[in-house]
Amino acid sequence: xxxxxxxxxxxxxxxxxxxxxxxxxxxxxxxxxxxxxxxxxxxxxxxxxxxxxxxxxxxxxxxxxxxxxxxxxxxxxxxxxxxxxxxxxxxxxxxxxxxxxxxxxxxxxxxxxxx
Amino acid sequence: xxxxxxxxxxxxxxxxxxxxxxxxxxxxxxxxxxxxxxxxxxxxxxxxxxxxxxxxxxxxxxxxxxxxxxxxxxxxxxxxxxxxxxxxxxxxxxxxxxxxxxxxxxxxxxxxxxxx
Numbered sequence: 748x749x750x751x752x753x754x755x756x757x758x759x760x761x762x763x764x765x766x767x768x769x770x771x772x773x774x775x776x777x778x779x780x781x782x783x784x785x786x787x788x789x790x791x792x793x794x795x796x797x798x799x800x801x802x803x804x805x806x807x808x809x810x811x812x813x814x815x816x817x818x819x820x821x822x823x824x825x826x827x828x829x830x831x832x833x834x835x836x837x838x839x840x841x842x843x844x845x846x847x848x849x850x851x852x853x854x855x856x857x858x859x860x861x862x
Numbered sequence: 863x864x865x866x867x868x869x870x871x872x873x874x875x876x877x878x879x880x881x882x883x884x885x886x887x888x889x890x891x892x893x894x895x896x897x898x899x900x901x902x903x904x905x906x907x908x909x910x911x912x913x914x915x916x917x918x919x920x921x922x923x924x925x926x927x928x929x930x931x932x933x934x935x936x937x938x939x940x941x942x943x944x945x946x947x948x949x950x951x952x953x954x955x956x957x958x959x960x961x962x963x964x965x966x967x968x969x970x971x972x973x974x975x976x977x978x
Contacts, residue, residue: 781966790951790970791906840905848894848913848955851966853905 750774751843753854761862762833768826768857770841776821777843781851782814785838794839797824831861864889866954868969875942876977883972885952886934892954895935896966897926900949909950910937942976949973 750773758766770780779798783791795816796804803816813835815827824843828835840856865888875881885895893914898906912919912926912935919926923942928935939946953966 788973791968850896850908850911852908853898855905856903858903 749845749850749852751777751841751852751854753841753857755857756855757858757860759860759862760831763830764861766828766831766859768828768839768841768859770824770826770843770854772822772843772852775843775845777824777845778821780818780824780841780843782816782824782826783840783842785840785856787838791840794826828859831859833861835859836861864892864954864967866952866967866969868952868972870972871970872973872975874975874977877942877944879942881937881939881942881946881974881976883937883950883952883974884934885936885954885969886932887954887967888933889954889956890930890933891956894955895926895928896953897937898951898953898968900951900971902948906951939974942974944976944978947974947976 752771752773754769781796782794784794785791793806794809797816797818799818799821805811818824836859838856838858840853842851842853844851868885896911897909899909900906910921910924910926912928917928923940925938949971951971952969955966
């Protein structure tokens with residue numbers, strides 16, 4: 748149980764392209780989903796918290812116009828990296844849980860490479 | 863806000879030996895402490911967790927201990943095997959916090975290498 752699916756797993760595209768990443772909870776309803784960015788050999792850096800039906804809460808230093816988050820249903824959240832540039836290249840990973848104080852279950856992550 | 867520190871950053875042990883990773887947290891309101899294992903290029907996977915109403919939890923070769931007074935919790939892996947090699951992250955959160963715009967706070971990670 749508690750499976751989170753994330754797509755695509757790998758994206759390679761040209762600078763200026765917008766990239767959409769999907770995160771789905773397959774067998775549970777996730778009121779809240781979380782988006783992280785992870786640099787090589789570093790910890791998970793929270794970008795934003797996505798709540799179904801409301802605006803996402805962004806962490807300090809994360810541009811909300813650059814990283815658009817939509818959480819349209821209890822099983823789907825999307826992250827769109829708009830006009831991506833090489834410095835946006837990273838490993839993006841989502842997670843979801845069923846409520847406060849419950850384990851977070853992670854997707855497989857998306858490796859984004861901007862040329 | 864919550865701050866989680868984790869030590870050591872790297873740890874090498876011989877196969878069969880034990881490994882211990884320690885985390886400290888700052889917010890006394892935190893009451894849930896999970897541990898995640900992340901292999902290279904893969905998702906973090908929950909391996910064990912503990913809540914503040916217990917002091918120790920064990921699952922086969924893995925155990926976690928919690929000292930609320932000192933605000934630290936530790937992961938213990940016994941009889942280590944090469945497949946235990948990975949990065950391990952601790953985290954802390956409050957059941958009252960994490961669905962109100964704030965998340966688990968993760969430690970910086972420990973790279974464990976089990977040498978055959």
